[in-house]
Amino acid sequence: MKQFLDFIPLILFFACFKILGIYPATALLLISTVVIYGGIWLHSRKLDQTQSITLAATLLFGSLTLAFHSDTFIKLKAPLVSYITALFFLGSHVVGRTLLVERLLGHVFAMPAALWKRLNLAWVVYFIILGSTNLYIAFHFPTHWVTFKVFGSLLMTLTFMSAQVILLRHYLIKSPHGEA
Numbered sequence: 698m699k700q701f702l703d704f705i706p707l708i709l710f711f712a713c714f715k716i717l718g719i720y721p722a723t724a725l726l727l728i729s730t731v732v733i734y735g736g737i738w739l740h741s742r743k744l745d746q747t748q749s750i751t752l753a754a755t756l757l758f759g760s761l762t763l764a765f766h767s768d769t770f771i772k773l774k775a776p777l778v779s780y781i782t783a784l785f786f787l788g789s790h791v792v793g794r795t796l797l798v799e800r801l802l803g804h805v806f807a808m809p810a811a812l813w814k815r816l817n818l819a820w821v822v823y824f825i826i827l828g829s830t831n832l833y834i835a836f837h838f839p840t841h842w843v844t845f846k847v848f849g850s851l852l853m854t855l856t857f858m859s860a861q862v863i864l865l866r867h868y869l870i871k872s873p874h875g876e877a
Contacts, residue, residue, distance in 0.1 A: 702737065703748070704851075706730040706755070711847045719768045722843075726771075727759040746785060754778050772835035775846055779828030786821045790814070806868040816861070823857050 706729040714722035734752045738744055744752065754774045761770035789797035798817040808816070827850060834849070835842045862869075 702733050703751070705733055707847055711843055714843045719771070720763060720766070723759050723762045723768075723771050726755060727763075730755045730759075747782065750778055750781055754781075768839075772839075772842060773832075775850070776828040776832040776835070779824045779831065783821045783824035783828070786817055786824065789817065805870060806865055807870050808865065808868045812865075812868070816865070819861075827853055 706726050709729045710722045710726040713725045730752060734744055734748055737748065754777060758770045758774035758777075762768060786797045789795070789800075795803070796813050796817040798820050799813045802816075830853070831846065831850065834845045838845070
């Protein structure tokens with residue numbers, strides 16, 4: 698459910714962009730992000746790190762886009778969020794006892810420490826590639842940028858996650874009923 702809620706502002710942004718353009722879409726993105734994450738915070742009294750980064754980046758870059766009437770700022774949001782996320786994954790190798798990927802997926806997979814390290818580094822590389830791809834598309838193919846941001850990024854993420862499940866299926870934690 699959380700992942701679905703995270704996509705609502707993006708879907709609204711996409712629809713509004715197609716109908717009204719970048720600036721009304723950015724305003725709607727700001728409002729919908731505050732409403733969604735405000736609701737999540739009111740319900741659980743916390744946001745996870747990714748949600749906090751996304752909220753802060755949306756408020757900063759969305760506001761700059763509207764204040765300076767320049768779409769450059771909103772185009773920089775997705776790559777910077779990806780790069781910051783990559784830094785968090787990389788930083789978990791030196792800060793804390795548990796790698797970030799293990800904190801996220803430890804309830805799904807039971808793996809040796811060396812494999813968690815490799816998987817965590819794979820996430821670092823993935824987020825760098827995702828950010829770089831977003832950056833390239835935004836500034837070299839600006840007419841396709843929003844479509845790529847919504848559908849291309851989603852497809853990249855689903856492909857990355859599916860590959861992990863396929864490659865790591867032997868480490869899936871079985872439920873008491875014998876199901877993975």
